[in-house]
Amino acid sequence: xxxxxxxxxxxxxxxxxxxxxxxxxxxxxxxxxxxxxxxxxxxxxxxxxxxxxxxxxxxxxxxxxxxxxxxxxxxxxxxxxxxxxxxxxxxxxxxxxxxxxxxxxxxxxxxxxxxxxxxxxxxxxxxxxxxxxxxxxxxxxxxxxxxxxxxxxxxxxxxxxxxxxxxxxxxxxxxxxxxxxxxxxxxxxxxxxxxxxxxxxxx
Numbered sequence: 001x002x003x004x005x006x007x008x009x010x011x012x013x014x015x016x017x018x019x020x021x022x023x024x025x026x027x028x029x030x031x032x033x034x035x036x037x038x039x040x041x042x043x044x045x046x047x048x049x050x051x052x053x054x055x056x057x058x059x060x061x062x063x064x065x066x067x068x069x070x071x072x073x074x075x076x077x078x079x080x081x082x083x084x085x086x087x088x089x090x091x092x093x094x095x096x097x098x099x100x101x102x103x104x105x106x107x108x109x110x111x112x113x114x115x116x117x118x119x120x121x122x123x124x125x126x127x128x129x130x131x132x133x134x135x136x137x138x139x140x141x142x143x144x145x146x147x148x149x150x151x152x153x154x155x156x157x158x159x160x161x162x163x164x165x166x167x168x169x170x171x172x173x174x175x176x177x178x179x180x181x182x183x184x185x186x187x188x189x190x191x192x193x194x195x196x197x198x199x200x201x202x203x
Contacts, residue, residue, distance in 0.1 A: 003030050005040030005113070008100050011093070012115030012195035013086045014041055015102065016074065020109060029109050032074060032134060041113070041196035045072060049135040052078075055124035060164035062121025063147040065089050065179070068190045070116045070143035071135040080129030081105035084112055085156055087119035089147060089176055092188035097176065099156055104131075117191035121149045123158055145184040146173035153177060 002019040016037070020029035038044055049071070055061065062085075066073070075084060087099045104110055104122075114120050122131065146169055149156065154176055158164060179185055 003033055003036055005037055007041075007196075008086065008112075010086055010088045010095050010098060010100050010118065012118055012191065013100060014113040014196065016111040016113060018109050018111070031076060031109075031111065037113075043196040045136055047074075047134045047136070049138045051133040051135065051139070053131045053133070055129045055131070056165070057124055057127045057129070058162050058165045059124045059129075060121065060149055060158070060166050060170070062170065063087055063089075063119040063149050063173070064121070064144040065119040065147055065185065066114070066116045066144045067142070068117050068186045068194070071137045071139060072116055072194070073114050073120070073136070074111050074134040075104070075114065075120065075122075076109070076111035076132050077104035077106060078130045078132050079106050080124065080126030082122040082124055082129055082131060083159065084122045085120070086112060086114055087121065087147075087154065087156070089119045089179070089185050090117045090188040090191050091180065091185050093191075096188075097154060099154065101157075115191065115194045115196070117186040117188070117194060119147060121156075123162065123164065125159075125162070145179060146170055147176050147179050148173040151175040
């Protein structure tokens with residue numbers, strides 16, 4: 001039972017595919033292993049806070065862009081299913097404004113590691129969805145800035161058969177261009193040390 005960590009097309013985002021053991025009693029899977037994660041990404045990372053969110057079907061949370069000194073996060077779906085999106089809104093990034101989509105659910109048990117500086121959002125696809133966030137340090141007010149998840153310039157392909165339900169904060173969030181003009185987006189150069197480098201730098 002050994003997990004695997006794969007880089008995603010956006011630097012600083014990694015897919016963690018857990019090892020698992022299943023039999024007629026149920027299953028056991030490894031959500032996170034610091035040694036294997038370090039070997040796969042070249043980063044040392046520890047968990048200092050765990051947060052659970054529970055969402056009804058069609059709830060859309062984010063986009064939230066973490067500041068450079070905010071926490072890294074490992075996101076997994078313990079119950080139900082989400083369409084999970086990582087968005088690159090780091091100024092100067094070669095993949096600026098691009099996004100990566102993964103389905104996370106209780107069956108595939110996949111998790112996403114999201115480095116500071118990246119944006120994150122998810123849409124709940126089940127009536128009772130539980131998402132777990134493991135954070136590299138406790139969350140503080142001001143650690144993230146909202147960007148509107150339905151920004152037409154980003155053109156994230158949310159499912160057409162789901163009417164997104166947003167919080168008041170996310171409904172009032174600026175577009176990416178307005179967030180950029182307001183100085184709310186992080187600098188890619190400052191984020192580079194946080195992206196990891198893969199096995200070549202593993203200790």
